Amino acid sequence: MVIVVRVIYPRFSKSAFRGGLSGLSAAKDIAAAGKSFAILEARDRVGGRVLNVNLLDGQAEEAGAEFVGPTQDRVLALADSLGLTTYPTYREGNCSMLRNGTLTTYPFQPSSIPPLSTEVLLELLSFQSDLNSMAAGVSTEAPWDHPNASIWDNMTVATYLDSKITLSDSRFLLENDITSVLSTEPNEPSLLYLLAYIAGGANKKTTGTIGRLINVADGAQESRIDGGTQLLPLKLADGLGSKNIHLSNPVRKITLENDQYTVTSDKMQISTQQVIVAMSPPMAGRISYYPLLPAGRDQLTQRMAMGAIGKAIAIYPYPWWRKLGLNVQGLSDSGSIRVTYDNSPKEASFGAIMGFIEADEMRKLDDSGEKKVRAQVIQSLVGMFGDQAANPTRVINQRWDAEEFSRGGPVAFAPPGVLTEYGPHLKAPVGGIHFAGTETSLEWAGHMDGAISSGERVAAEVLMALK
Ligand SMILES: Cc1cc2nc3c(=O)[nH]c(=O)nc-3n(C[C@H](O)[C@H](O)[C@H](O)COP(=O)(O)OP(=O)(O)OC[C@H]3O[C@@H](n4cnc5c(N)ncnc54)[C@H](O)[C@@H]3O)c2cc1C
Structure with a gap:
């Protein structure tokens, strides 16, 4: 989504509407300040990486x-201001783990760590505690300023795991955590990037931890928005006017x-004073800029890459697993899907199991048609939850890698060397061009x-520039 602010030419006539959350949030503040603006969105819908699939x-x-x-705090406040409510992610009953061909069920753990040997538990807890202490010293404003930045940015997360982890069960769980957070294999992001990501999982009053990123209880997976998250961009767009x-x-x-x-899209040309490019760095790098952007900015967008991700949701007439004492929070070391959740709606008017197809597992399916992907999804769910998972009434399968205006998700990550060499270009404006996302x-x-x-940050930047 690109937002032009203080439009000079042309004046707009009414058009049918339907931008991502970053762009819409910027536009909301710009509208509130009384400045003229226009949103140019590539897709035929608002929301970007936020998308509801409406069921019958x-x-x-x-x-x-x-x-x-x-x-x-920002998303919770926005939901509240738009009249939306949240409800807890389903967690009653047992979680499931398929490991080395053996299925284990165990009561929900607030720490998300399955009951493994004491040795594994100690190794995991010590690793997590080291990561958290390292992350606590990393500033999200400038991670590249940390005294160990170049050491941490020269290695991948996998290299760090190799140096610390000796037990295969610990390795399995940690790899699963990293893949489910970033949708990369551990050998893709730099350690510095992961530490900055952990540090960022916080508000001004708290410190980010790996647990906060991966957990359901007191973590990033704690709640859902009643009616689906796309209500956020849809309602924001409503308020901005078609x-x-x-x-x-x-x-x-x-x-x-x-x-x-002059901003040129497929259907219009707009002249303006300030421009907001509100999208991931790889997508922003696909726009041509004249005069050319600084080399460092372009090199950054060449190097940051989207994670590879698909999201599959199997729908059933009712959440049959709940009667079996399962919450379908699952972990697996095999199959296309390695992490699952109960995605049934608040009132459980139907049952839904959601699973991520991530990193190498998604790449393996790049050339596969829908039929094969569906079969792989069902095979994974049957492996984790039994034969009753074999007959969903529908399987929704969203392949983000194949979306022209996302090309992956959930986020663009930084491989080794990128943050320390190019990090400051991530959000530095270039003249009147500002970068959100x-x-x-x-x-x-x-x-x-x-x-x-x-x-919100970029809107404040633009409003300051217009003063
Ligand atoms: C499968 C998946 C699961 C996720 N799970 C969660 C979760 O549980 N919780 C959570 O908080 N976050 C989650 N995320 C991440 C979240 O979706 C993103 O962080 C957020 O939506 C990003 O918003 P954005 O505005 O920065 O970017 P985007 O949503 O990518 O918006 C960018 C917009 O720019 C448009 N665009 C691209 N190129 C152009 C162009 N040339 N011209 C005009 N417009 C253009 C795009 O169409 C898009 O609308 C998930 C993401 C994915 C993919």
Whole structure:
């Protein structure tokens, strides 16, 4: 989504509307300040990585962002201001783990750690505690300023795991955690990036921890929004007015001439004073800029990569597993799906099991058709929850890697060397071009909360520039 502020030409006539959360949040503050603006959105809908799939009975399932949790103050405040309510992610009963071909069920653990040997538990807890202490010293404003930044940015998370973890069960759980948080294999992001991501999972009053990122209880997966998360962008867009939102308008070029920017999309050209590019760095890198952006900014967008992710939701007439004492919070070391949750709606008017297809597992399916992916999804669910999982009435499968205007998710991560070499370019404006998007956030980057705060930050930047 690209937002042009203090539009010079043209004046807009009414058009049918339907932008991501970062752009809409920026627009909300700009509108409140009484400045003219226009939103150019590539897709034919608002929401970006936030997407409801509407089901026949008026219910919705989230094919993109879904969970909210404590310290995500921006998204919780926005939901509240829009009249939306939250409810807890289902956790009654036993969790399931499929490991080395053996299925184990165990009571819900607030720490998300299954009951493994004391040795494993000690190794895990000590590793998590080390990560948390390292992260506590990393500033999300400038992670590259940490005294150990270059050491941590020169290694991948996998290299760090290799140096610390000796037990295969600990390794399995930690790899599963990292993959489920970033949708990368541990050999993709740099250690510094992961530490900054952990540090960011907090508000101003708290310190981020790995547990806060991965847990349901007191963690980022704690709650859901009644009616589905896409109600956030839809309601925001409603408040901004259809005449200001131009869908199906991918921006291709931003040109500066005589102190004036011209933004060219497939269907229109707008002249303006200030431009907000509210999208992930890889997507922002696909727009042409004249004069060219600084080399460092372009190199950053060339290097930050989206995680590989698909989200599958199997729908059943009712949540049959609940009667069996299962909460379908599952972990697995095999199959396309390695992490699952109960995605049934608040009133459980139907049953839904959601599973992520992440990193290498998603890449393996790149060339596969829907039929094969569906079969893989069902095979994974049967492996974790038994034969009753074999007959869903519908399987929703959202392949974010194949979405032209996302090309993956949940977030663009930084491989080794990127933050220390190019980090400051992430959110530094270039003249009147400002960069928003969850990746630029100091708090809860990679999450809806981060998207919203990045929008608020960039709106303040633009309003200051217009003073
Ligand atoms: C599968 C999945 C699960 C997730 N789960 C969660 C979760 O449980 N909780 C959570 O908080 N977050 C979650 N997230 C992350 C969350 O969705 C994102 O952090 C957030 O939505 C990002 O918002 P954004 O505005 O920064 O970017 P986007 O949502 O990507 O918005 C960018 C917008 O720009 C548009 N665009 C792209 N190129 C152009 C162009 N050239 N011209 C015009 N418009 C363009 C796009 O269409 C899009 O609308 C998940 C994401 C995914 C994919």
